[in-house]
Amino acid sequence: MPYRAPVSELKFVLDKVVGFDRVAATDRFAEATPETVDAILTEAGRMCEEVLAPLNPAGDLHPAHLENGVVRTSPGFAEGFAAIAEGGWLGMSADPDYGGMGLPIALTMAVNEMMGSACLSLQLNPLMTQGQIEALEAHASPEIQALYIPKLISGEWCGTMNLTEPQAGSDVGALRSRAEPNGDGTYAVTGQKIYISWGDNDFSGNICHLVLARLPDGAEGTKGISLFMVPKRIPDADGNPGVANALNVVSLEHKLGLHGSPTAVMQYDGATGWLVGEPHKGMAAMFTMMNNARLGVGVQGLSIAEAAMQHAVGYALERRQGRTPDGPEDNGGTILQHADVRRMVLSMKADTFAARALALDCAVALDMAKATGDADWQVRGAFLTPIAKSFGTDTGIKVAGDGIQVHGGMGFIEETGAAQYLRDVRVTAIYEGTNGIQAMDLVGRKLMDGGAAAFAVLDRIETTKNDALRDAVSDLRKLTEWMVGQDMQDRFAGSVSYLNAFARVLGVHYHLKAAESDDARAPLARFAAGRMLPEALAEMAKARTGAGELYAVSNEVIAA
Amino acid sequence: MPYRAPVSELKFVLDKVVGFDRVAATDRFAEATPETVDAILTEAGRMCEEVLAPLNPAGDLHPAHLENGVVRTSPGFAEGFAAIAEGGWLGMSADPDYGGMGLPIALTMAVNEMMGSACLSLQLNPLMTQGQIEALEAHASPEIQALYIPKLISGEWCGTMNLTEPQAGSDVGALRSRAEPNGDGTYAVTGQKIYISWGDNDFSGNICHLVLARLPDGAEGTKGISLFMVPKRIPDADGNPGVANALNVVSLEHKLGLHGSPTAVMQYDGATGWLVGEPHKGMAAMFTMMNNARLGVGVQGLSIAEAAMQHAVGYALERRQGRTPDGPEDNGGTILQHADVRRMVLSMKADTFAARALALDCAVALDMAKATGDADWQVRGAFLTPIAKSFGTDTGIKVAGDGIQVHGGMGFIEETGAAQYLRDVRVTAIYEGTNGIQAMDLVGRKLMDGGAAAFAVLDRIETTKNDALRDAVSDLRKLTEWMVGQDMQDRFAGSVSYLNAFARVLGVHYHLKAAESDDARAPLARFAAGRMLPEALAEMAKARTGAGELYAVSNEVIAA
Known part of the structure; x- marks a missing residue:
């Protein structure tokens, strides 16, 4: 079954679940x-259906x-990327002064x-370029x-990010x-970088590498790192x-999946680079790029969940096999x-919905922070990002499975x-910070405020009329209070489960909100x-x- | 890290957890x-380490x-199979009158x-042959x-099983x-069979296909199916x-994994076959083969869990990265x-242990049934098989992930x-009856006795001194009572969760039993x-x- 862009579902979630109207206001x-x-x-959806989806098997079979x-x-x-570029989808959120749509x-x-x-392996290219912009x-x-x-x-x-080295x-x-x-005014950059997604290609006029490296007077550790723009070809005077x-x-690299995306080992031998941002402040700059890229990778998981779910539903609606206990003899x-x-199909559908609502809820918070400068929105966006x-x-991995x-x-x-789908999506739980790192970020940095950001998220849910959800919110509040009272090792030990519980409580909240606007959604909710x-309760324990x-x-x- | 055969762990589980001494008595x-x-x-373990393990990457890279x-x-x-045959590992449980070890x-x-x-892809060959024997x-x-x-x-x-057809x-x-x-006295067998594991090879003198087909007077459905031996080469008078x-x-087939195992589409065009068992009783004969093959496939999952766990532990003990909150600055x-x-490594270890204990507990029940003819053992083995x-x-899939x-x-x-490991093991949840089919078998056929088999399994655990486990057993007993009172559709709706809950309750039981014999195991328990x-409680809900x-x-x- 060919992929169908879920345009009306996206609009429903934006309008009825995550309050996109506030952003538009x-x-x-x-x-x-x-x-x-x-x-x-609609326009992007059409391109995805007609131009990009047919490329997906070719990317896999011809790495x-x-x-x-x-x-x-x-x-x-190359043609697929050209369609993305021509559609303007690379700079949708970029500054209109530079040609973006803002x-x-x-x-x-x-x-x-x-x-x-x-086509996930191709989409990774725009995602990297968007982060660089x-x-x-x-x-x-x-x-x-x-x-x-x-x-x-x-x-x-095109743009790439160069962070990782073997050690x-x-x-x-x-x-x-x-x-x-x-x-x-320029710098000579030397070193080896690994896992560089779309480290090179044969359809761009230039590849712009953002590279983390240490200046001669850079301290050890993250505090002494600077960021450099190191283009494949040095721009001339024009x-x-x-x-x-x-x-x-x-x-x-020869990878489990994403064969269409070239993952490069890059060697820099005194390559000419330009400093981006302040000396020794490269990590801060990288985090700007990474935070939104993290949300972007979460969306990649969602992408595969949606595609795998559609694919399975299509098969389940066609394939005839056996009969049900109360089904017809024929x-x-x-x-x-x-x-x-x-049950499997519904759980694929329910999880995909929750993942989409969570990603867009997070995006709305980031947009509101940008539009209003309000710190509460910023904090909310930062809290929701690792989740x-x-x-x-x-969800992408589970649904593909x-x-x-x-x-x-x-x-x-x-x-x-x-x-x-399973092979392609598997890396999304690893790159841009493993999911373990996300959970450590959540219980570490994101609970540094004594839980204020977490409580603010829970406050919005607590008004629910659903008793079971309200009880779960209350349990999650208590767990959050417990977490902020622990030392970091105890928090880390429970970090992934804490994150999993939070995601499920939010997921139920989104489902119930959807059902409030649309009765037809009540059974899935x-x-x-x-x-x-029940899963949230188990994770909390x-x-x-x-x-x-x-x-x-x-x-x-x-080791025994 | 090369694979190390867990000989002492296997002996521990046999001796201290699943009561193998009763079998030996x-x-x-x-x-x-x-x-x-x-x-x-020890001898089999050495062969696995030295002869089979080195073949595993070659099977993947050179399908x-x-x-x-x-x-x-x-x-x-071919050499790997020869080593397995020479070791006598094909007929370990086969009748000594025919050269088995009994x-x-x-x-x-x-x-x-x-x-x-x-080497899972090679091991699938002996597993098929054992089932045929x-x-x-x-x-x-x-x-x-x-x-x-x-x-x-x-x-x-070598032997194969031919059940599946496209429809x-x-x-x-x-x-x-x-x-x-x-x-x-012979029959002309005609039809197409798919998913025939090790449907052919270039190292056996003959390939013996057990094929399900319908005689002219065979009824529709499962009742009219007969079983035939259809050899690749027809044996001569000698x-x-x-x-x-x-x-x-x-x-x-071009598969996600198990590349070393040829999965064939087989065509029979009036091939000469010999009836095995009674006419129209082919399903019963096939079930003999399938029940133990089901346990064998469960063990395949365990195989990969063990191998993937060893591999990950090896890496985690070598790789240095970051420092822990209370770790050294250097x-x-x-x-x-x-x-x-x-946490991840311990959960891999804990689940692998539980899967091994469960498989061997089931095997002990089957052995006791064979040795004593006691119906209770037979029923216990049948109940534990789908679990x-x-x-x-x-567990194989989760641990590989x-x-x-x-x-x-x-x-x-x-x-x-x-x-x-993940690519290879993924099919084990599908073949020999999908895990959904296993769960339907558990809540359908295996609860036909009103829950007697389930209660007998729970009775043995209920004596535990662990309060939390005793509570979980009590909940599972109530859930079983509820299940037997439902119609089949309601049972099927909860079947996978019921199976998952049962497996976890058993898993904790095995861990506690292990800790009773060996203090060093108490922390993992x-x-x-x-x-x-907590997972069992969630599954029960x-x-x-x-x-x-x-x-x-x-x-x-x-479909929307």
């Missing part, structure tokens, strides 16, 4: 009228590969979701902004790449790609009539397409509550066990 | 002395493929586990037994393959492989010291090996109880929701 986003939103989602040091991308990807992040996420459902808008000099941002928005050039993964502060001043910079793609029912298949990232990607299961034996056969609330229990099992017993 | 299995068990597990209609197996697989199924499962950890022992004529069983035990010939998957009764009497039979491999700790990584199959395979996560970015790179019991909730969501809403 601000001066900054006054252009985001219902008509504009409709036009944008990007290195040919004499040059990356060759998958068949059709639209809310919530709409960018809605379009990103559809692009990711259609954002970082440059926030931190780069006017000259760098004027030179790079318009070309990134137009799609002439510096989650611990970015351990990086060894160095930058030496050249004396002319801003056109000039001579090749001293960098190259060493190799591409074996006429589809497998969707079987209780357990129906949206983790729950979105966990259920999608395989719904297909039965066919699910294990690659031609069916169900398995590719009841189904969702009947599953997510697990969240409280503390670190002592983990270290009571010795390394010797673990 | 029977006349039938008197040879299974502690010394014999030790020698067998079995079809060359001019002939299957070419992965490099080294040992308990529990030991076969222990050896199968190790072979599966080392069992079916022939139980149902075939003395002539067929005498001709085939010795050669299957010696590994000269007949979980619903075997929908099959269309036909068998016409040839008038000489029992040697003679002329080619009218069958061929149409194609091999960043000297491994990632195993991080609370959340430790062992589902929990073992779900966690293994990827522990590896961080490396987990997504194929060369690491973590991803292969506490960790396991602190996670599995979900199990009770009934089918009404599922059908309240209309097909239109699902």
Whole structure:
């Protein structure tokens, strides 16, 4: 079954569940009228269905590969990227002064979701470029902004993020790449970076690498890191790609999935770079890029959940097999009539809905923060980001797994397409900060305020008329109070469970809100509550066990 | 880190957790002395470590493929199979009169586990052959037994199971393959079968296909199905492989994993077959084969859980990254010291232990039934089989997923090996009856006795001194009582959750039993109880929701 862009579902969630009308009511986003939103989602949706979705199998079967040091991308990807660029989808939320549309992040996420459902390995390219535009808008000099941002928005050039090194993964502060001043305002950047998504391609005029490296006087750890723009070709006086910079793609990774996305090992050998932001403040700049990229990756999980769910529903509505206990003798029912298949499909649907609402709720908070400068919105957005990232990607993995299961034996056969969803989405729980790192961020940094941000999120839900949800909110409040009273190791021990519980409580809240606006959604909301609330309670119990229990099992017993 | 056969762990679980001593105390299995068990597990373990484990990446990278209609197996697989055959591991539990060792199924499962950890795609071949031996022992004529069983035990010939057709998957009764009497006691078998694991290979003298087909007077549905032995080469008067039979491999599937195992589409064009068992009683014969194969597939899940867990532990003990809140400033700790990584590793370990105990507990029941003829043991084994199959395979998938996560970015790179475990194990939740089918079997057929079998299993646990477990057992008893009072659709709606809850309650029981014998296991048992019991409660809540909730969501809403 071909992918169908869920345009009306996206509008419903924006309008009825996450209060997008508040965003549209601000001066900054006054252009985001219902008509504009409709036009944008419809047009983007059509491109995703017609242009991007057909590329998805080709990206998987014909991976990007290195040919004499040059990356060759998958068949059709150049055309697909051109369609994305021409549609203006790269710079939807970028500054109109540089050619962007200045639209809310919530709409960018809605379009990103559809692009990711259609072809995740290609969508990763715009996601990286969008993050780079954002970082440059926030931190780069006017000259760098004027030179790079318009070309990134137009799609002439693409952007990458270079953080990781073999010894510096989650611990970015351990990086060894160095930058030496050249004396002319530029820097010579040297080092090796790994896991560089879309580190090169054969359809962009230039590749713009944002690279974390240490200046000669940079301190050890994260405090001594600076950010540099290191283009593949050094722009000439007219801003056109000039001579090749001293960098190259060493190799591409052979990955479980996302074969269409070239993941590069990059080598910088005194490559010419320009400082972005203040010296030694590279991590702050990187975090600007990363925070929204985290939400963007959560949306990637959602993308695959939606696509895998559609794919499984299509199969379950076609495939006839067996009969149900009260079904007709003639074996006429589809497998969707079987209780357990129906249960799987409904849970795919319920989780996908919750992941979408969570991502867009988070995006609305970020938009409101931008539009109003209100710190409460900023705090809310920051609090929801790790939850949206983790729950979105966990949901993508779970739904893709259920999608395989719904297909039965066919699910294990690659031609069916169900398995590719699982292979592609698996990395989303790892990159842009593993889901474990997200959970540590949630119970560490995001509870530094004594729980104020968490309580503010819960306050909005507590008014629910649903007793079971209200009880769960109350339990989650108590758990939050407990968390802020613990030392960091105990918090970390329960961090993933705490995040999981929070996501489920929010998920039920969104479902009930949807049912309030639309009676037809009440049965799915009841189904969702009947599953997510018991799961939330179990996660809350697990969240409280503390670190002592983990270290009571010795390394010797673990290694035995 | 190379795979290490968990010989002492297997012995511990056999001796201290599942009461293997009772099996060894029977006349039938008197040879299974502690010394014999030790020698067998040690010798099989060495073969798995030294001969089979090195084949695992080759099977993945160089899939079995079809060359001019002939299957070419992965490099080294012929030698690997020869080692398995020479070790006697094919016929461990087979009748000594035909060259088998006559040992308990529990030991076969222990050896199968190790072979599966080392190289799952190759191990699937012995598993199929073992199932065939069992079916022939139980149902075939003395002539067929005498001709085939010795050669299957010696590994000269291999066996397959042919059930599925494109329109007949979980619903075997929908099959269309036909068998016409040839008038000489043989039958002409015609039809297409799919998903035939190890449907052909290039190292066996013959391939013996057990094929389900309908005789001319066979009724519709499962009641009219008969079982036939259809060898690739028709044995000559001396029992040697003679002329080619009218069958061929149409194609091999391109699968998510298990690349080393050729999964064939088989075409039978009036192929000569011999009836196995009574006419129209093929399903009963197939069930003999399938029930133990189900346990065998549960063990395959366990195999991958063990291998993926070892692999992740090895990485977590080597990889240094970041520091823990109370760790040294010099960043000297491994990632195993991080609370959340430790949580993942412990849960991999706890689940793997539970899956092993469950599989061996089930095997002990089957052995006791065989040795004593006692119906209670038979009923216990039948009840535990679907739980062992589902929990073992779900655990394999979950642990392989966690293994990827522990590896961080490396987990997504194929060369690491973590991803292969997930790809290989994914099908175990599907084949030999999907886990949904297992759950339907549990709440349907296995609760037909009004819950007697379930209560008998719970009775043994209820004596625990652990309050939380005793409460969970009591809840599960009430849930079982509720289940037997519902109609089948309501049972099916909660079937997977009921099975999941049962597995977790059993899992905690096994952990506590282990801790009683060995103090060093108490911390892991506490960790396991602190996670599995809340999960069991959540599953029990979900199990009770009934089918009404599922059908309240209309097909239109699902397809929207």
